[in-house]
Amino acid sequence: MAEFTVSRATVRRRLIVIFILTVLAVFLLISRLAWIQIVRAEEFYEQAWDQWNHNVLVKTARGNIYDRSERLLAGSVAVETVAAIPQQVDDHEAVAEALSPVLDLEARRLEELMSMDRSAVYLKRKVEPEVAEAVREMNIPGIVFFNEEQRDYPGGNLASQALGFVGMDQGLAGLESYYEDYLSSSEKQLLFPADGHGRQLPHDFTRNTEPKGSYDLHLSIDQSIQHIIEKELDRVMEEAAPEQAMALAVDPHTGAVLGAAARPDYNPEAYDDYDPEQWTLPPFTSSFEPGSTFKMVTLAAAMEEGLFEPEETINCTGHVTINGQRINCWTADRGGHGEISFYEAVGGSCNPAFIEIGKELGKEKLLHYIEGFGFGEPTGVDYPGESSGLIFDAEQLGELELAATSFGQGISVTPVQQVMALSAMINGGYLYKPYLVEEVRGQEDGTLLKREPELRRQVVSGETSQDLIKMMESVVLEGTGTAADIDGYRVAGKTGTAEKLDEEGNYMDDQFVYSMLGFAPVEDPRMVLYVAVNGVTRGPRYGSHTSHPAFRRIMEDTLNYLQVSPDKEDKNDNEEESE
Amino acid sequence: MQQARKLPSVNRVPSPAQPGGAPGISREPGKRLKKAKLLGIMAACFILSLVVVAQYSSLVVLNYQLSSARSELNSVRESSRITEIEAARLGSLDRIESIAREELGMVEPGMEQLNTISASQRVESEPSISTSQRVDPENNRPGE
Numbered sequence: 001m002a003e004f005t006v007s008r009a010t011v012r013r014r015l016i017v018i019f020i021l022t023v024l025a026v027f028l029l030i031s032r033l034a035w036i037q038i039v040r041a042e043e044f045y046e047q048a049w050d051q052w053n054h055n056v057l058v059k060t061a062r063g064n065i066y067d068r069s070e071r072l073l074a075g076s077v078a079v080e081t082v083a084a085i086p087q088q089v090d091d092h093e094a095v096a097e098a099l100s101p102v103l104d105l106e107a108r109r110l111e112e113l114m115s116m117d118r119s120a121v122y123l124k125r126k127v128e129p130e131v132a133e134a135v136r137e138m139n140i141p142g143i144v145f146f147n148e149e150q151r152d153y154p155g156g157n158l159a160s161q162a163l164g165f166v167g168m169d170q171g172l173a174g175l176e177s178y179y180e181d182y183l184s185s186s187e188k189q190l191l192f193p194a195d196g197h198g199r200q201l202p203h204d205f206t207r208n209t210e211p212k213g214s215y216d217l218h219l220s221i222d223q224s225i226q227h228i229i230e231k232e233l234d235r236v237m238e239e240a241a242p243e244q245a246m247a248l249a250v251d252p253h254t255g256a257v258l259g260a261a262a263r264p265d266y267n268p269e270a271y272d273d274y275d276p277e278q279w280t281l282p283p284f285t286s287s288f289e290p291g292s293t294f295k296m297v298t299l300a301a302a303m304e305e306g307l308f309e310p311e312e313t314i315n316c317t318g319h320v321t322i323n324g325q326r327i328n329c330w331t332a333d334r335g336g337h338g339e340i341s342f343y344e345a346v347g348g349s350c351n352p353a354f355i356e357i358g359k360e361l362g363k364e365k366l367l368h369y370i371e372g373f374g375f376g377e378p379t380g381v382d383y384p385g386e387s388s389g390l391i392f393d394a395e396q397l398g399e400l401e402l403a404a405t406s407f408g409q410g411i412s413v414t415p416v417q418q419v420m421a422l423s424a425m426i427n428g429g430y431l432y433k434p435y436l437v438e439e440v441r442g443q444e445d446g447t448l449l450k451r452e453p454e455l456r457r458q459v460v461s462g463e464t465s466q467d468l469i470k471m472m473e474s475v476v477l478e479g480t481g482t483a484a485d486i487d488g489y490r491v492a493g494k495t496g497t498a499e500k501l502d503e504e505g506n507y508m509d510d511q512f513v514y515s516m517l518g519f520a521p522v523e524d525p526r527m528v529l530y531v532a533v534n535g536v537t538r539g540p541r542y543g544s545h546t547s548h549p550a551f552r553r554i555m556e557d558t559l560n561y562l563q564v565s566p567d568k569e570d571k572n573d574n575e576e577e578s579e
Numbered sequence: 580m581q582q583a584r585k586l587p588s589v590n591r592v593p594s595p596a597q598p599g600g601a602p603g604i605s606r607e608p609g610k611r612l613k614k615a616k617l618l619g620i621m622a623a624c625f626i627l628s629l630v631v632v633a634q635y636s637s638l639v640v641l642n643y644q645l646s647s648a649r650s651e652l653n654s655v656r657e658s659s660r661i662t663e664i665e666a667a668r669l670g671s672l673d674r675i676e677s678i679a680r681e682e683l684g685m686v687e688p689g690m691e692q693l694n695t696i697s698a699s700q701r702v703e704s705e706p707s708i709s710t711s712q713r714v715d716p717e718n719n720r721p722g723e
Binding site: 061064071072073075076077078152154155156158223224227231 | 657660661663664665666667668670671672673676
């Protein structure tokens with residue numbers, strides 16, 4: 001076997017060549033690396049970003065709404081939206097035909113949507129889970145799903161007018177609309193490098209756009225009181241078939257709204273099926289002539305000014321004539337109240353007596369107190385579309401207008417104005433601002449806003465307040481409000497029967513708004529309640545058969561619910577004791 | 580510890596029977612030490628890079644776990660929201676009242692079935708309260 005020998009020089013040459021080639025290769029690699037990493041770094045970075053980054057829209061959930069005891073009134077659940085990526089759908093016509101019955105949309109409309117020059121189009125938003133599942137099972141290329149959320153009201157119609165509702169993307173009525181900025185969900189765009197499965201890779205270029213957090217609303221409304229109110233309004237609707245019935249309950253010491261409702265109402269999950277007028281909350285948005293409940297304002301003004309003499313008498317003949325205009329008392333049919341004291345006139349709701357009191361006060365003083373109690377301007381309750389009502393100004397207030405205003409005619413006020421005025425009359429004279437939301441709390445950030453009772457002004461003195469309470473108790477004990485009396489509790493208040501106006505502005509003979517405005521227990525009032533029944537069409541047409549019993553039942557159930565101890569000796573007990 | 584083997588003398592000419600020998604390569608102890616240090620550094624770098632890669636790999640695994648946990652958290656949150664709404668729906672007073680009336684046949688007590696007592700009387704005659712308020716389940720009238 002021949003020996004093959006290579007000289008050392010050859011080996012050295014070869015080594016040198018290999019070394020040079022290696023160095024050259026390394027140099028070329030380094031140069032290329034430098035070209036990529038330094039010269040074209042930015043360009044490649046952008047390209048890499050486009051390839052690797054995963055763009056995810058993370059939606060924060062819309063804030064929930066709770067009652068004062070943390071019971072859920074409105075929440076949100078995830079639902080799916082069916083969308084199409086037009087470029088990926090092979091046969092628009094065939095796909096539209098296939099999807100039409102499932103999505104309950106016309107095939108032509110679907111085809112139009114899929115023919116749009118967009119990267120993706122919604123075919124049907126927020127579909128039922130069964131619909132999404134049916135579409136998913138069809139496995140059509142180019143048909144995709146997006147997650148969205150849908151508002152859910154677990155109580156159904158309960159407090160629907162206070163809560164409002166949410167359209168496709170935002171609150172459109174009630175508190176959902178008023179507090180949209182706090183409640184609304186927002187989109188957070190999360191950009192990060194991801195692998196083929198979309199899982200985030202640990203690189204340093206994650207980019208976030210921080211979303212605004214959504215907040216929960218904690219209301220002053222109590223779900224149980226709200227339920228009691230609505231149950232009674234339903235009963236009134238069934239028994240008296242009125243055009244409208246409404247109630248408002250407020251804590252007189254803070255202005256916190258405990259319950260507010262009206263009938264007819266609506267279902268917020270199917271709001272489109274109802275008349276938009278039913279979406280609003282009439283105790284805040286409607287104003288009408290208050291009738292006799294407004295007499296308490298005149299009485300408060302006279303008492304505060306020292307012009308009310310309870311023992312002084314007046315002869316009520318059933319009517320008075322002012323500037324040629326005859327103004328009737330509600331007792332006109334039976335010739336009036338006759339000779340009565342002003343104390344009795346309050347219990348008997350005598351119009352001529354209050355006209356006399358108004359005349360004594362004069363227009364400046366009466367207007368001063370009317371405005372002082374907050375009439376003629378919005379109360380500032382946190383609800384959209386609050387009405388300010390309408391009162392006369394000093395120039396408009398002639399003798400006739402002064403007389404009408406004294407017993408609650410010729411002006412228009414809202415139930416919430418009346419309730420807040422009565423609250424001031426019984427809490428020592430302090431007028432508070434009413435509110436529905438007690439707290440705005442972040443889902444992650446904690447409390448953002450905690451409402452404290454907001455005092456607007458003191459209207460009457462504590463002494464006048466105590467006198468007014470006594471007068472109002474007499475109305476329930478021996479006056480026009482006996483139907484509102486409750487066994488075991490001392491109740492006080494004022495009844496009202498307001499004539500309704502027709503379209504031409506004339507009073508209608510047979511159409512009235514019956515109302516009851518009162519509170520209980522007298523010693524330590526827990527709730528001021530207003531109940532109004534508008535346009536009764538069935539059964540007896542009296543407040544004592546409509547609004548007053550509804551008031552009594554709501555107040556009685558609420559006091560029981562609040563576990564308020566009875567503060568009145570039962571009549572039967574007294575009888576037994578006397579025997 | 581193993582000691583380095585003593586190498587032959589320097590400048591030794593390799594025989595033709597030993598191809599691949601390294602004529603002229605320095606065999607001085609200082610240079611060998613230098614070479615050993617170089618190799619040591621390279622080995623250390625290699626091991627270090629392995630550690631870095633291992634850590635990086637572990638980071639990736641942890642990140643996948645984190646991603647999965649986040650997804651699970653979202654799913655649990657969603658499920659919690661659905662449960663909260665369902666609980667509120669089941670506990671709604673309308674539903675409870677409807678079940679009480681329609682399924683259980685419950686009715687509101689009539690006025691004749693209620694006895695209102697004063698606070699003072701309650702303290703004095705506590706035991707008699709339950710008797711007077713007892714309701715006969717058969718005909719929903721006060722027991723006699």
